[in-house]
Amino acid sequence: MPAFQWARLKANENHPLRRGAWYRILKLTASEAIVDVKGKPLPVPRGHLQLSPTPGLRWAVVAAPQNAPRFPSGWGQQYAVCPNCRDRAALQGHPTSMRCHRCNGLFEIAWNEPTPASA
Numbered sequence: 001m002p003a004f005q006w007a008r009l010k011a012n013e014n015h016p017l018r019r020g021a022w023y024r025i026l027k028l029t030a031s032e033a034i035v036d037v038k039g040k041p042l043p044v045p046r047g048h049l050q051l052s053p054t055p056g057l058r059w060a061v062v063a064a065p066q067n068a069p070r071f072p073s074g075w076g077q078q079y080a081v082c083p084n085c086r087d088r089a090a091l092q093g094h095p096t097s098m099r100c101h102r103c104n105g106l107f108e109i110a111w112n113e114p115t116p117a118s119a
Contacts, residue, residue, distance in 0.1 A: 003053065007033050010050040014061065016042065019087070020060030020081035022052070056083045059098055061091070083107055084119040 005064045009015060010081055016037065020025040023035035034041045061070060065071055075090040080098065082089065087102035091109075099106045 004028055004051040006052045007035055007044070007049040008052075008056075008060075009044075009048060011048065012065070013048055015044070015048070017044065018081060018086050020062040021086040022055035022058045022083065024055075025051070056110065058083055058105045058113075059089075060110055060113065080109060 027034040043046040
């Protein structure tokens, strides 16, 4: 079994990690993971994370946050997070794939993966 090298939040937590985005694990212990966030190590309780040997390769579909003043009101109940650059994007309809406006990557959308509930 390959070692866990990637992690993302598995629930809607009030945390500096972007929901739906994968982060490289720098160190993993029984109680926490140290993940790389923009070149800086950040400790996160292991129980808050989904662990994987590889990062996701599809857009993550994430529930829109409630009471978030900077979240675009026109985005609706959910949005997508790019698997390459972690940029967020509005979802228009129910497309099977989408191009990222930031990194220009074209990726499928992970409609069938569970998403964190909104806060």
